[in-house]
Amino acid sequence: MAEKIFIVEDEKSIARLLQITLEREGFKTAIEPNGRRAYERILQEKYDLVLLDVMLPEMDGMEICKRVREVSDVPIIMLTARDEVMDKVEGLDFGANDYVTKPFAAPELLARIRGTIRRHKERLRGVEDTRYVVKNMILYPERYEVTVKGELVTLTHKEYELLKYLVENKRNVLSRDQILQKVWGYDYIGDTNVVDVYISYLRSKIDDKFGEKYIYTTRGVGYAIRD
Numbered sequence: 001m002a003e004k005i006f007i008v009e010d011e012k013s014i015a016r017l018l019q020i021t022l023e024r025e026g027f028k029t030a031i032e033p034n035g036r037r038a039y040e041r042i043l044q045e046k047y048d049l050v051l052l053d054v055m056l057p058e059m060d061g062m063e064i065c066k067r068v069r070e071v072s073d074v075p076i077i078m079l080t081a082r083d084e085v086m087d088k089v090e091g092l093d094f095g096a097n098d099y100v101t102k103p104f105a106a107p108e109l110l111a112r113i114r115g116t117i118r119r120h121k122e123r124l125r126g127v128e129d130t131r132y133v134v135k136n137m138i139l140y141p142e143r144y145e146v147t148v149k150g151e152l153v154t155l156t157h158k159e160y161e162l163l164k165y166l167v168e169n170k171r172n173v174l175s176r177d178q179i180l181q182k183v184w185g186y187d188y189i190g191d192t193n194v195v196d197v198y199i200s201y202l203r204s205k206i207d208d209k210f211g212e213k214y215i216y217t218t219r220g221v222g223y224a225i226r227d
């Protein structure tokens with residue numbers, strides 16, 4: 001199915017050139033010259049990617065991008081005129097996926113569009129496909145999230161990394177050394193006791209809190225997570 005690109009550009013000749021370039025490559029397109037209207041259409045209609053000019057009537061591209069990002073992760077490529085605002089756009093994070101400067105070269109623009117759409121799809125697939133389930137716990141690696149019985153568990157970075165390592169190796173007993181190397185790194189200098197301490201943090205946040213046993217100790221060997 002052809003991907004649909006939303007061209008938000010108030011200069012008619014540029015909008016038309018973009019449209020011809022994209023449709024020749026098999027994309028579907030829609031054009032909107034007004035900023036405020038473009039913002040509304042991005043929220044209401046379904047596009048695979050938005051090409052967003054910066055200087056627009058009624059609402060500028062950066063404002064649109066910022067507002068859209070509050071509710072949508074639709075891929076956005078900003079179109080910027082090199083002299084005007086490139087520095088400003090580059091220096092600030094509005095949540096755009098990429099930037100292309102005008103006047104643009106068609107092959108570069110098309111490559112950016114295809115790359116952005118591909119990465120977005122990969123990300124979506126990742127979110128949907130990759131998840132680890134242990135009893136009532138689900139770990140979503142792409143989102144850095146863990147839920148137990150549908151409730152979000154707040155973990156520190158190290159707690160999360162430790163839990164992820166255990167979950168990825170469900171049922172396997174992992175030694176303290178293995179855990180140290182994987183979670184704290186080969187150059188970690190310190191007590192292996194840190195593993196036990198973090199295991200106890202996880203137990204209190206998960207096993208104890210939800211009244212269900214996840215993390216098992218194999219004496220003298222290490223730890224495992226089991227269904």
Ligand code: CA
Pocket residue numbers: 009010011053054055056
């Ligand atoms: Ca403009």
